[in-house]
Structures are given as structure tokens and as C-alpha cells.
Amino acid sequence: MHFSSRVGRLGGKGSTAWEIHFRGVEAQRRGEEVILLSVGDPDFDSAPNINAALKASLDAGDTHYGDIPGHPHLREAIAKYHTRLTGQEVTFENVVVMAGAQSAMFAAAQVLLGEGDAVIVPSPRYVTYEALIGAAGGSIVDVPLLPERGFHLDPADLERAASAPNVRGIMLTTPNNPTGAVMTREEVEAVADVARRRDLWVLTDEVYASLAHERPHVSPASLPGMADRAITVCSLSKSHAMTGFRIGWAVGPKDFVAHYCRLVLCMIYSCPPFIQAAAIEAIEGDQAPQAKMREAYRQRGRLVFDRIGQSPHLTCTRPEGGMFVMIDVRRTGLTAQEFAEGLFQEEKVTTLVGDAFGPEAAGHLRLSMTYDLPVMEEACRRILRFAERHTA
Structure with a gap:
């Protein structure tokens, strides 16, 4: 076969x-x-109030299809959460809901990459990134994160990588999985500088952003001139102990969201409304x-x-x-x-x-x-x- x-x-x-x-x-x-x-x-x-919100939604019969980009209430909640976390002002129109951060990253790569495109990805990196970029027809340009530097980025290595053929963007994870390193403001500013000068998009996995505990988290999307080229993926899996709920999202420019919604339509159609109800409570409830x-x-x-x-x-x-x-x-x-x-x-x-x-x-x-x-x-x-x- x-x-x-x-x-x-x-x-x-x-x-x-x-x-x-x-x-x-x-x-x-x-x-x-x-x-x-x-x-x-x-x-x-997961906290009792989150579970209670899910159960209440089920009891209310919220077991049908939801809105493809996510319920407006949840998208509004995510927009406010993202603004608090990153300092970037966004509205619900910049948000699209997806079934978990890995699905969200996979879909983003499909939107941003074409056959033959290359993306800069620091290494070590999460084990599925090579696969999700390859599935989109792209290839990786490596930037080493050396243990001698505490697995932190050397901006000179990033600059060299940006001159490789067919580079369309930069993919980051901060805080990093697997290393636990949190990018410094200087590192993030170096990424933003390269992206602006070379007209690259920046896709950042920020699933662990609220769990930065030894250094403040800085999102590329929060820096000047990045709102139109920065895509941020996040979820509640790790921050709110909701791995089994399988809900995540992407935040980006409105034209990106429009393209992304086409993939949501084909992949999951919508996230379950009762899961979205739990997510709303997770974001708006007791922290x-x-x-x-x-x-x-x-x-x-x-x-x-x-x-x-x-x-x-x-x-x-x-x-x-x-x-x-x-x-x-x-x-x-x-x-x-x-x-x-x-x-x-x-x-x-x-x-x-x-x-x-x-x-x-x-x-x-x-x-x-x-x-x-x-x-x-x-x-x-x-x-x-x-x-x-x-x-x-």
C-alpha cells in the first residue's frame, strides 16, 4: 500500500x-x-473551579459544535491574558483557538511555510519541531545553544544563520523545552532586530511563559515593530495543569488568523465548548x-x-x-x-x-x-x- x-x-x-x-x-x-x-x-x-466550569457546561448541554476560531468570550479572555503575559496589546480578532499547543504549532508552520522554505530554529529544541517543519515542506537552519553558555543564544550565530538561502522565519521556545533556559531581553531584542531587518516572521512557543521563575519572560511580540510579524503559541496545559484538556491558541496578525482558521476548519472544526468553558474559568478565575x-x-x-x-x-x-x-x-x-x-x-x-x-x-x-x-x-x-x- x-x-x-x-x-x-x-x-x-x-x-x-x-x-x-x-x-x-x-x-x-x-x-x-x-x-x-x-x-x-x-x-x-487542574483546580476545582476549572473542573466545575467544565461540568457545568456539560450539564448545560454545551456538547455541540463551537465557533471555528473559538468562542468570543474565550478569545477575549485569551487576548487579555496574552496582554498581561507579554505586554503586547491584542484583541480577540488576533486570537484563534486550537486543540493543544503542538497542534497550534503544527498549524502555524503550515500557514507560514511553503515547499522549500527554511526556518531558523535554535537547538536544543522540542523533539517534534523537525517533523512539523518537514511536514510543511520546510527545512531547518540550526543555531546552536551551547551548554557552555547555559543553553543561551549567541546573537552572532543567529546573524550567520539568517544569511542562509530561503530563510522565511525564526522559531523559538522560551522558556525552553528541554533546557529550562529563559531567553534574556538582550537575546529577544537580537531576534527582533534580525527579523525586522530581514523581513522574517517569528513563531514563539510560550507554553511555559507563566512558569518563568528565575528570570522574567520576554515575548518577541511585545517589542517595537514586531506586532505584524510575531506569532505566539500558548496553552493552559502546563501553567494550569490541564494537559488532558487539549486546548491551546495562536496569537498573531489578523491576516494570519484568517489563514489559520482554514486549517482549524479542516483539522478539528472547533474545540469542544465545554473545554472552552473550562479554559475561560482557568484564565479569569483564581490564579x-x-x-x-x-x-x-x-x-x-x-x-x-x-x-x-x-x-x-x-x-x-x-x-x-x-x-x-x-x-x-x-x-x-x-x-x-x-x-x-x-x-x-x-x-x-x-x-x-x-x-x-x-x-x-x-x-x-x-x-x-x-x-x-x-x-x-x-x-x-x-x-x-x-x-x-x-x-x-
């Missing part, structure tokens, strides 16, 4: 990165004491649980940084935002794959191998900080124990 070549573009390292995680889930279901640090699913539950989560990730990041930093065999990059931390295992003499495999087999801790995020993350493991402090402490003990046993 013949399959489209576009499906083949969705493969690669990113599609197999969670193999150890899946095995860890199965082991946990068998009753083994596995600590799963391999997926960014918050350990917090105390979100502040609690942000503080919890800050404390967990500091704990892992301090504990792993005690090892002569490992180094750790201090996370500045989000729920991930990177550990460098190269001094053990093991590859990241060997370390991750052995750590799971011997200590029952699952991690994600950094190589899947790009060559700059080779020899690193990504840890999700999705347990409370005592469990994160135990995870660190297991990691240190394994490193001590297996360092060459």
Missing part, C-alpha cells in the same frame, strides 16, 4: 524519544517503584494555584541543581523556567542513551535522552520536575548512586 511522503517526514529521533518512558509506565503499572522523570505532565491536578505551581518548580529546580552539583561526575544547568532540567553525564564515560537505559534498569528512574533534542544536548538527560520535593530528592539520590557506580 502506498503512503504519502508527508507522513514519513514525521519520523526521526523525536518520534522514538519516549521509548524508555513507555517502558517505565508499564513497569509502574506492574507495581514497580518507578520515578517517571521522562514526560512533562504536571503532578498537580493562586498557578502561582503555587510556579514556586514549586522553582524550588524543585534549585534542589536538583544543588544535589546534582555535588557529584564529581555530573553537571547540571540551573533551570530558569518551566519544569525541566538538563544533566550532563559525559564525564561518566557513558553516552546519554547508556546512562538512561542503565538508570532505568538499575534504579527505576526514567529520563529523556538529550540527543533527541539536537546535537548540542548530546550527552545530556532531560529530567521533568513533576514530583514533590521528597521524591525529587530520592530521584537525585538514585541518579548520583548510578553515576558513582558506573563512572569509568
